[in-house]
Structures are given as C-alpha cells and as structure tokens.
Amino acid sequence: MRNILFGIFAVLANHGFACEESDVDSFVRDVKVYQHQGQACTSFQILLSEFIETKNRYIDSAYLNIIDESNKVVAEVSPELERPGFGNVLLSMCISKRYIENSRVFLNVKPRPSVKLNGNGAVTTGSALCLETQELILSKLVKGGGE
Numbered sequence: 001m002r003n004i005l006f007g008i009f010a011v012l013a014n015h016g017f018a019c020e021e022s023d024v025d026s027f028v029r030d031v032k033v034y035q036h037q038g039q040a041c042t043s044f045q046i047l048l049s050e051f052i053e054t055k056n057r058y059i060d061s062a063y064l065n066i067i068d069e070s071n072k073v074v075a076e077v078s079p080e081l082e083r084p085g086f087g088n089v090l091l092s093m094c095i096s097k098r099y100i101e102n103s104r105v106f107l108n109v110k111p112r113p114s115v116k117l118n119g120n121g122a123v124t125t126g127s128a129l130c131l132e133t134q135e136l137i138l139s140k141l142v143k144g145g146g147e
Contacts, residue, residue: 024134026052027059027107029088031141041094044141046105048089051112057132059089060110066095067102074099095138105136 030047051058059081066075082090095103113127 024107024136027109027134028136033142039094041096042100042142043094044092044138046091046136046141048091048107050083050087050089056112057109058112059107060131061108062091063106063108064093065104065106066099067104068099069102071102100142101139103138105138107134107136108132109134 027048028046029049032045033042035042048059062079062081064075064077064079065073066077068074077093079091079093082092084090091105109132111127111130113125116124116126118124
C-alpha cells in the first residue's frame, strides 16, 4: 500500500513540475499572411521557436482544425513541421478565406526528456508524463501578420 501511495505521489509531483503551462506567444516568432493573385486561399507562414529554454519545453507536433461559420470542424490536418534551422519550426498552410475566422492551429508541447549516462555504457532517458496543447487562432494571426 505504501508503494502505491508513493507511486501516486511521484506521478503527481512529476506532473506538477513538468506540466507547467507555456504561453503560446513565447513560441510565435513571426507570421506572414499573403495571397497570390488568382489563388483561392490565404497563405500562412508561421515561424516558431522550437524550444522555451526557461521552461525546458519544446514543440513536438501540430494539428490544424478547419472550422466553418457554424463552428463545425470540416477538416483536421496534421501539417508537416519544417525545421529550417536549429531551434526554429516553420508551419506553412493555405486556407480558404471563409474558414480563417474560426480555424485553429494546436501546438503539442512537451517537456524535454532527460538523458543520463550510466557507468556501464548504457544511456537512460526519462520524460515527464504530460502533453500540453497551445492554441493559435488564425484570425488573430491575420490581424498581426498583415494580408
């Protein structure tokens, strides 16, 4: 019984330490919003910082929910995250203007795993048991990134 209580306490302590909330603005470095002539969609380029050093967090993946005027999800997409340089993540997409107002990008943020060298040549890795999701609202990015 004592081992079970200790295990529960360890998980809660790990979650409390590692799952501190990150501010989504700390990830967004730059946004460009544009439309080419004859193009039926609006292009977004979102440059993100992959890591938050002070909180030991990183962007693991992202997904996009395309939502219509009646707040129904019409598509769920997992866009590829490009990594053009160390510590940078580029998310590019093109979305029809009618879906921009309600659509959202969700960033899956994780704590960085720990890595330790053991004396016998083995490597031990560990990670916290949490995944944080940060939300970017596309209509707010349009206002900030120009069109």
